[in-house]
Amino acid sequence: MAIAARHYDTILAPVITEKSTLMAEENKVVFYVPLSANKKEIKEAVEALYNTQVVSVNTVKLHGKTKRFRGILGKRNDQKKAIVKLAEGQSIDVTNGV
Numbered sequence: 001m002a003i004a005a006r007h008y009d010t011i012l013a014p015v016i017t018e019k020s021t022l023m024a025e026e027n028k029v030v031f032y033v034p035l036s037a038n039k040k041e042i043k044e045a046v047e048a049l050y051n052t053q054v055v056s057v058n059t060v061k062l063h064g065k066t067k068r069f070r071g072i073l074g075k076r077n078d079q080k081k082a083i084v085k086l087a088e089g090q091s092i093d094v095t096n097g098v
Helices: 005-010 018-026 039-050
Strands: 028-033 054-062 066-069 072-075 079-086
Touching: 005 039, 018 028, 028 039, 039 054, 039 079
Parallel strands: none
Antiparallel strands: 028 079, 054 079, 066 072
16 A cells, blocks of 8 residues: 555554553554544554554544633634554554653
């Protein structure tokens, strides 16, 4: 599968938190993706960029909180996360270079 520019637009950044690193033991990797990305696009992008085989993709849409800063009401942006389960024996090291 050839790497296209749309694959780089689909995977925005890896999520590096304590919880996401614990999920790596279960062969799961977490990425931030655009709100418009669907599971099929995410699967194709991960397989093309990281040369791995994906078993399943779960997505979570996070709605932005309403916050106050110096009395001015504002809103954080909405985000979408993709939890990608890799095939047995496959791995992605997203913490490399951090």
